[in-house]
Amino acid sequence: xxxxxxxxxxxxxxxxxxxxxxxxxxxxxxxxxxxxxxxxxxxxxxxxxxxxxxxxxxxxxxxxxxxxxxxxxxxxxxxxxxxxxxxxxxxxxxxxxxxxxxxxxxxxxxxxx
Amino acid sequence: xxxxxxxxxxxxxxxxxxxxxxxxxxxxxxxxxxxxxxxxxxxxxxxxxxxxxxxxxxxxxxxxxxxxxxxxxxxxxxxxxxxxxxxxxxxxxxxxxxxxxxxxxxxxxxxxxx
Numbered sequence: 001x002x003x004x005x006x007x008x009x010x011x012x013x014x015x016x017x018x019x020x021x022x023x024x025x026x027x028x029x030x031x032x033x034x035x036x037x038x039x040x041x042x043x044x045x046x047x048x049x050x051x052x053x054x055x056x057x058x059x060x061x062x063x064x065x066x067x068x069x070x071x072x073x074x075x076x077x078x079x080x081x082x083x084x085x086x087x088x089x090x091x092x093x094x095x096x097x098x099x100x101x102x103x104x105x106x107x108x109x110x111x112x113x
Numbered sequence: 114x115x116x117x118x119x120x121x122x123x124x125x126x127x128x129x130x131x132x133x134x135x136x137x138x139x140x141x142x143x144x145x146x147x148x149x150x151x152x153x154x155x156x157x158x159x160x161x162x163x164x165x166x167x168x169x170x171x172x173x174x175x176x177x178x179x180x181x182x183x184x185x186x187x188x189x190x191x192x193x194x195x196x197x198x199x200x201x202x203x204x205x206x207x208x209x210x211x212x213x214x215x216x217x218x219x220x221x222x223x224x225x226x227x
Contacts (some may be wrong), residue, residue, distance in 0.1 A: 004156075032215065042117075043202070045214035049195075056212035089158060097142065098213040104157040 002027070004105035005074075005092050012111045019079040019086070021108045023028045025094030034067060038091040048075060049075060082112045115140040117205055119218035126193055127226050134188040134221045136203035141181045147215065148177050148188050151204040157202065160187070193225045 005024040013019050025032050034046040045059040049069035060067070064082075069075040079086055089109050092101040116139045126132050138146070145164045149157040161170045161177040163186070169178040176189040186203055200222045204215040 029114050031213070035215075037215075042219040043204075043215075043217040045216070048212055048214055056214060058212070059214070093157075093215075095213070101147070101159055102213075102215060103159065105150075106156040111163075 004029075004103050005048065006090075006092050006105035008108060009106060010109050010111070013082045013089050013113065014046075014113050015069050015083055019082050019110055021077040021079075021092075021110070022073040023092030023094075024104060025075070026094075026103055028098075029094035029103075031062070031095045031098055031100075032069050033093045033095075034075075034077050035091045037091065037107075039088070039103050041071055046077075048111065056100050079110075084112045086110060087112045115143075115207055115216040117203060117216050119201075119203060119221050121221060122219065123222040123224075125184065125224040125226060126194060128193060130193050130225075131189070131191050132193055132223070133188070134201050134203075134223070136170075136186040136188070136218055138184050138205045138216075140205075140207060141184055142207060142215070145204045146177075146179050147185050147206070148186075149204065150177075151200045151202055151220065152219055153200075160201075182210055186219040190219045190223075193223075195225045195227050198225050 032049045035043040037043045047067045048056040064080045066078045089107045091107045093104045095102045147162045148160045152162045163179040174191040179186045200220040202220045
């Protein structure tokens with residue numbers, strides 16, 4: 001059973017461009033979480049999704065950030081018009097149910113030039 | 114708002130020594146508490162998960178304890194090895210509200226010296 005997969009592993013964008021980060025949960029997992037780890041900071045929750053539904057987006061910045069988890073395909077975290085402060089490691093986690101252990105992917109490291 | 118604090122921020126020990134990492138949280142209404150390991154440039158590996166009804170969990174040389182009333186958890190590592198060198202994160206999951214987000218501490222960076 002493959003673990004949580006994230007791609008790309010590294011992403012470089014110039015200011016103003018869009019960044020799309022993908023997360024494929026473990027097989028049988030329908031709950032996905034996105035976290036962000038800023039340099040020298042702890043991981044911060046961003047958003048929690050189930051298939052086709054956003055359950056909790058209390059950690060998402062109000063502008064430029066969006067997330068989806070379609071019926072088919074990976075979950076996508078989209079950052080529009082990136083700024084240097086968006087440079088961070090973005091981790092995705094998945095679980096079988098909301099109360100099960102969250103399994104983390106290797107992360108996508110976003111660098112904004 | 115849940116806050117999780119880990120002390121110390123960094124720790125260096127000689128190989129073979131037993132050690133304790135500390136984690137404290139402000140809201141005792143947690144569903145569970147989890148300890149993770151993060152290697153440089155890598156993702157997180159779950160080490161131990163303690164449900165709120167449990168007091169401790171053990172896996173090999175690792176033992177994690179949970180005291181909800183005092184808002185504390187500890188991770189005990191026995192007979193440390195150089196391969197244990199990593200950053201250790203604790204994370205609390207708040208109970209209720211339909212969301213299962215984890216609140217992380219900033220971690221303890223452990224170096225085990227051969």
